[in-house]
Amino acid sequence: MTHLRVGILGSGAMAQTHLRAWRALDVPWLALHDRNLETATDLAHTYGAKVYDNAAELIRDCDVVDICLPTFLHLEAVMQVALAGKHIICEKPIALSTKEGMAMIQSCETAGVRLYIAMVLRFFPMYRRAAELALAGKLGTLQVLRLKRVGFPPHGGTSWFADDALSGGIVVDMMLHDIDYALWVAGDVVRVFARLTRTTTQQYAQAILTHSSGAITHIECGWAYQNGLFRTALDLVGDAGLLEWSSDAPPSSLRLPNTVEMIGAVPLPAISAASDPYTMQLQHAAHCLETGSPFEVTTQDAVRALNVALAVRSSALSGRAVMV
Ligand SMILES: NC(=O)c1ccc[n+]([C@@H]2O[C@H](COP(=O)([O-])OP(=O)(O)OC[C@H]3O[C@@H](n4cnc5c(N)ncnc54)[C@H](O)[C@@H]3O)[C@@H](O)[C@H]2O)c1
Structure with a gap:
């Protein structure tokens, strides 16, 4: 059980997998946003989550943002969430280049938020x-x-x-x-x-x-x-x-x-x-965010x-x- 309010960006294959895992963890508040409002609404309905038609509002209302967007959007999404001061879980690979990955890590450090890259294996x-x-x-x-x-x-x-x-x-x-x-x-x-x-x-x-x-x-x-x-x-x-x-x-x-x-x-x-x-991984990330303990998989591991x-x-x- 985690007390975090979780907002998911995306409504594709991994968003569904993460939604199922967050549901198994009994999160008290679960919402998602996707550019495709129809798939987001269907998925939200299946898993009892809220739907937002505006990403910034979703980010504002949650404690942690779980980024399940295509890889080429990870950089932009992480920057936006870090600027809003929210912790981030982001699907692997961290980014398309080392430079982008390092910029994401740097912006999270500057904003004082934590970044967990979901290396599920x-x-x-x-x-x-x-x-x-x-x-x-x-x-x-x-x-x-x-x-x-x-x-x-x-x-x-x-x-x-x-x-x-x-x-x-x-x-x-x-x-x-x-x-x-x-x-x-x-x-x-x-x-x-x-x-x-x-x-x-x-x-x-x-x-x-x-x-x-x-x-x-x-x-x-x-x-x-x-x-x-x-x-x-x-x-x-x-x-x-x-x-x-x-x-x-x-x-x-x-x-x-x-x-x-x-x-x-x-x-x-x-x-x-x-x-x-997937449930074990998100449980670990949520536990670390709630207790301040270190992630087993670090951002440096993701870049390496x-x-x-x-x-x-x-x-x-x-x-x-x-x-x-
Ligand atoms: N850990 C794993 O086992 C695993 C498995 C598959 C994918 N992934 C990673 O998860 C991330 C998401 O992958 P997925 O399989 O959910 O992808 P997907 O194509 O199934 O879903 C992508 C979602 O992003 C949305 N989206 C928003 N803007 C978009 C745009 N400009 N172009 C395309 N889609 C856009 C789509 O509407 C869709 O909801 C990727 O980084 C991928 O590498 C991880």
């Missing part, structure tokens, strides 16, 4: 538990991470997502999740190499990140399948064990080397109503992931390895 229970095990040294020294995220083109591949100037393209928009995860689990990245192929509606990319520790991460990412199909997977390999999970083949397992007797299964948790990652994503995209465009 860290709240997926299986990814979270796998990271905890790896960071606690249960796999020994990490050597290789293999991460997969292949789904279908958002909105059929014809919306703003398909325009790199508006979304950053698949690497900045979607591979960013796994890039952030790799940075979290295996530390700084010094070099990237990537390939990307696309049609008018589909995009598919693979990247190899070299961490300063010497570990490597391989990421496969696509807007390539038919509607509705979405596959994710992770393998974390250290010199003392291999942890693997796939959305195709749960349950996961932790395998230790040495002897057959040493082989054990450590199931990673699945998503349940009680561990919905964006920097690596931009290097990956640049490698894919040039066909050459890029130093980060």
Whole structure:
């Protein structure tokens, strides 16, 4: 339960996901605004929220603004909300460029408001538990991470997502999740190499990140399948064990080397109503805003992931390895 009054900007896919999560958290006051008043009204009706036809009035009336707008609008929206002195939750990626991201962070600091970037993968229970095990040294020294995220083109591949100037393209928009995860689990990245192929509606990319520790991460990412199909997977390999999970083949397992007797299964948790990652994430952000405690994912983390994503995209465009 949070006592914050939450105002959402947007009424698309993520606005709906956040609305559902805020409802699960029993917020006392929930409202939204979108340029499309009809979809905003429908969504508000479904989730028992208020509708505002004016963004400035919504911002005035709430404690925290949850920005679920297309990425190319994040900068402008964050600036407007910061100027109004309200705390901000903003969907990932923070922005389309490092410069924009830093300007957003700076304007929030100047205005004395807090900015949380919604890097939700860290709240997926299986990814979270796998990271905890790896960071606690249960796999020994990490050597290789293999991460997969292949789904279908958002909105059929014809919306703003398909325009790199508006979304950053698949690497900045979607591979960013796994890039952030790799940075979290295996530390700084010094070099990237990537390939990307696309049609008018589909995009598919693979990247190899070299961490300063010497570990490597391989990421496969696509807007390539038919509607509705979405596959994710992770393998974390250290010199003392291999942890693997796939959305195709749960349950996961932790395998230790040495002897057959040493082989054990450590199931990673699945998503349940009680561990919905979007709800967990917003609960965390709301708790931090109410108590003044630090966010688990910082704005610096968001910019760091964006920097690596931009290097990956640049490698894919040039066909050459890029130093980060
Ligand atoms: N964390 C995740 O899992 C995840 C998943 C998908 C998208 N996202 C991010 O969330 C943000 C929103 O994505 P979405 O999937 O909700 O997008 P969407 O296209 O489904 O919704 C966008 C909303 O913004 C509104 N809007 C206002 N001005 C607009 C304009 N000029 N052009 C287009 N739309 C405009 C639209 O009316 C719509 O309500 C993006 O930054 C995206 O990268 C995050």
